[in-house]
Amino acid sequence: MATIMHVDMDSFFAAVEQRDNPELRGKPVIVGGTRDSKRGVVSTCSYEARKYGVHSAMPIAQAVKLCPHGIFIPGNHKKYAAVSKQIRAVFYEFSPAVEIVSIDEAFLDMTGCEHLYETLEDLGRAVKERIRETVSLTASVGIGPNKFIAKLASDHRKPDGLVVIPPEEVWDWLAPFPVKKVWGIGQKTAEVLASWQIHTIADLRRCSQESLIRQFGKQGLTLYQLARGIDHRAVEPESETKSLGRETTFAEDIAAISKLRQVLADLAAEVGYRLRQHELWARTITLKLRYDDFTTITRSTSLPEPVNNDDDIFNTAHRLLVDNIGRRPVRLLGVYVSQLTPFGQASLFSDPRREKLTRVMDELNTRHGRPVLYKGRRLPLDGDK
Numbered sequence: 001m002a003t004i005m006h007v008d009m010d011s012f013f014a015a016v017e018q019r020d021n022p023e024l025r026g027k028p029v030i031v032g033g034t035r036d037s038k039r040g041v042v043s044t045c046s047y048e049a050r051k052y053g054v055h056s057a058m059p060i061a062q063a064v065k066l067c068p069h070g071i072f073i074p075g076n077h078k079k080y081a082a083v084s085k086q087i088r089a090v091f092y093e094f095s096p097a098v099e100i101v102s103i104d105e106a107f108l109d110m111t112g113c114e115h116l117y118e119t120l121e122d123l124g125r126a127v128k129e130r131i132r133e134t135v136s137l138t139a140s141v142g143i144g145p146n147k148f149i150a151k152l153a154s155d156h157r158k159p160d161g162l163v164v165i166p167p168e169e170v171w172d173w174l175a176p177f178p179v180k181k182v183w184g185i186g187q188k189t190a191e192v193l194a195s196w197q198i199h200t201i202a203d204l205r206r207c208s209q210e211s212l213i214r215q216f217g218k219q220g221l222t223l224y225q226l227a228r229g230i231d232h233r234a235v236e237p238e239s240e241t242k243s244l245g246r247e248t249t250f251a252e253d254i255a256a257i258s259k260l261r262q263v264l265a266d267l268a269a270e271v272g273y274r275l276r277q278h279e280l281w282a283r284t285i286t287l288k289l290r291y292d293d294f295t296t297i298t299r300s301t302s303l304p305e306p307v308n309n310d311d312d313i314f315n316t317a318h319r320l321l322v323d324n325i326g327r328r329p330v331r332l333l334g335v336y337v338s339q340l341t342p343f344g345q346a347s348l349f350s351d352p353r354r355e356k357l358t359r360v361m362d363e364l365n366t367r368h369g370r371p372v373l374y375k376g377r378r379l380p381l382d383g384d385k
Contacts, residue, residue, distance in 0.1 A: 001145055001167055002109065002111045002145055002146060003109075003110040003111045003113070003114055003120065003143065003145070004107060004108070004109060004110065004111075004143070004144060004145065004146055004147055004149070004150040004235060005095075005107065005108040005109075005110050005123075005124065005127065005141060005142070005143050005150055006105065006106075006107055006108075006141070006142045006143075006147070006150035006151045006153070006154040007091070007105060007106050007107075007108065007127065007131075007139050007140075007141050007154065008104065008105040008139065008140050008141075008142075008154045008155065008158075009087065009104035009105065009131075009137060009138075009139050009140075010047075010137070010138045010139060010140055010158060010159035010160060011044055011045065011046050011047055011050075011159065012044055012080065012084075012103065012104035012137075013031040013043050013044035013075055013080055014029040014030070014031050014044045014045055014046040014049075015046070015137050015138070016079065016080055016083055016137065017029055017031065017073055018046060019135075019136050019137060020079075024046075024071060026048065027046070027048055027071055028045070028046060028048040028049035028051075028052065028054070028067050028069065028070040028071065029045065029046040029048070029049060029070070029071050029073060030042055030045045030046075030049050030054060030060070030063050030067065030070045030071065030072050030073070031043045031044045031045065031073050031074075031075045032044070032060055032063075032072075032073075032074070032075060033060040033072060033074055034060075034072055034073075034074055035060070035064055035072040037060045037061075037072075037074075038061065039249070039251065039331075040059070040060035040074075041057055041058065041059055041060065042054060042055065042056055042057065042058045042059075042060060042063050043056065043075055044056060045063070045070075047159055049063075049067050049070050052066045052067040052070075053066045053067075054066050054067050054070070060072065080103060081103065083135050083137070084103045084104065086134055086135050087104075087131055087134070087135060087137075087139075088100065088106070089134075090127070090130050090131050090134050091106055091108055091127075093130065094108060094110070094113065094123075094126070094127055094130075095108040095109055095110055095113060096237070097109035097235050097237050098235070098237060099235045099236045099237060105154075107147055107150065107151075107235045108127075108235065109234075109235040110123060110143070119164075120143050120164045120166075121162065121164055123143070124141040124143055124162045124164060125162060127139075127141060128141055128160075128162060138159055138160040139160075140154045140155070140157065140158045140159060140160060140161040140162070141154055141161070141162050141163075142154030142155070142156065142161075142163050142164075142165070143163070143164045143165070144164070144165040144167075144170070145165075145166075145167045145170065145229075146229070146230075146231035146232075146233070147231055147233050147235065148183060148226055148229070148231035149165050149170055149174075149229060149231070151183075152174075152177070152181060153165050170229035171228070171229060174201045174202075174227070174229055175200065175201055175202035175205075176200055176201070176202065177200060177201045178199060178200055178201075179193050179198060179199060179200060179201060179203070179204050181201070182201065182204070182223060182226050182227065183222075183226060184219050184222055184223060184226075185223065189216065189219075192215065201227050204223065204227040205227050205228065207223075207224070209221065209224045212224050243336055243337065243338040243340065244271055244274050244275060244278075244280075244282070244336065244337050244338075244340070245271060245286070245288075245334060245335060245336030245337065246267045246270045246271055246274075246334065246335060246336075247267070247288055247332060247333065247334025247335070247336075248263065248267065248332065248333060248334070249290075249331060249332045250330070250331060250332070250333075253292045253329035253330060253331050254329060254330050254333075255327065255328070255329040255330070257321075257322070257325060260321060260325065260330060260333060261318065261321070263333055264314065264317055264318060264321060264333060264335065265314055267317075267333065267334065267335040268310055268313040268314035268317055268335050269310045269314075271313055271335050271336070271337055272308060272309060272310035272313050273310075275308040275337065275340075276308050280308060280340045280341065281306030281307060281308045281340065281341050282306055282307060282308060282313075282337030282338060282339060282340055282341075283302055283303055283305075283306045283307075283338070283339035283340075283341065284300055284301070284302045284303070284337065284338045284339040285300065285301050285303070285312075285313055285316040285317055285320070285335070285336075285337055286298055286299065286300040286335070286336040286337070286338065287299050287300075287317050287320035287321055287324070287333075287334070287335060288332065288333070288334035288335070288336065289321075289324060289325070289330055289332070289333060289334075290330070290331045290332035290333075291328045291329065291330060291331060292328065292329040292330070292331055294331070296332070297324065298336075299320045299323070299324055300320075300338075301316050301319070301320060302339065303316065306339070306340075306341050313335065313337065317335045321333075
């Protein structure tokens with residue numbers, strides 16, 4: 001039987017700010033933007049702010065209304081990333097199999113490490129104490145026989161929690177949880193289940209596997225298994241880079257295709273440069289758009305051969321932009337590349353002069369630490385704002 005641990009840092013960004021500034025401790029700290037930010041979104045907030053209904057992904061303007069006396073901080077992502085790196089090093093002290101989920105959470109496969117501790121509670125406490133010693137922050141830890149149970153357990157007694165669910169207790173422990181706690185059940189799925197008088201995981205177990213598959217397709221089998229505490233997914237240790245990308249959120253929505261084209265050229269150039277620095281080529285180009293009403297879409301194209309030249313990335317992303325922009329103002333624009341490979345396939349139609357120009361540009365821009373030689377498409381057109 002596997003032993004899986006889920007570690008989730010408590011209010012990570014806000015906790016780092018409170019750690020570094022004692023005057024913020026015990027106060028409602030909201031990270032994501034200044035109080036007067038018109039477009040800011042809450043990244044993280046302290047538990048003191050959560051008491052007023054503030055939560056992640058909430059517009060700053062709404063957070064101000066709910067918690068007018070809150071302390072609003074734009075955030076320092078370089079600092080948070082540095083702290084996250086320290087925490088990640090702690091994980092590898094306990095297990096070689098670590099799956100980083102985000103900047104503040106991870107799964108650890110502790111199977112085989114149990115004999116080093118008298119109890120699983122001792123194992124969880126050891127990890128929590130090591131994190132506290134290293135970065136002076138608290139973490140909530142859940143331990144169970146699979147990822148679903150471990151994740152649910154870490155969230156069960158926040159902040160600074162430790163919950164261990166042995167295999168023989170899974171069935172009874174899961175039963176009273178609302179169905180929304182099951183991975184894959186969002187608002188729409190919950191509404192369908194509610195119409196069937198299905199509100200808890202115990203209720204969900206009354207549904208046959210066939211009926212769930214008939215209603216929800218492949219997801220139905222997953223719901224059937226998770227309701228019974230079955231989760232066969234393995235902890236996936238870190239591997240080679242799977243994707244690279246850059247995106248930007250505009251201070252004001254942009255509708256002018258010429259301006260979006262210029263920003264797209266900047267993003268494509270940065271992504272291309274990063275690919276070449278990593279000596280990687282990409283097969284799939286993805287455009288990300290967030291419109292003024294917060295609707296977000298991604299559109300991808302897979303190329304017949306891998307590329308890492310700015311021209312190829314830009315041209316592909318630009319076609320996707322033209323096909324999907326319409327007349328709607330854009331709030332966020334991003335370019336991502338995936339299906340990465342450490343070698344490129346020589347093309348019969350590749351232009352050696354273009355490849356040489358790219359190398360020269362990279363060398364000059366690297367030497368100066370900023371773009372000093374670039375394509376004209378990155379220049380703003382007259383009248384663009």
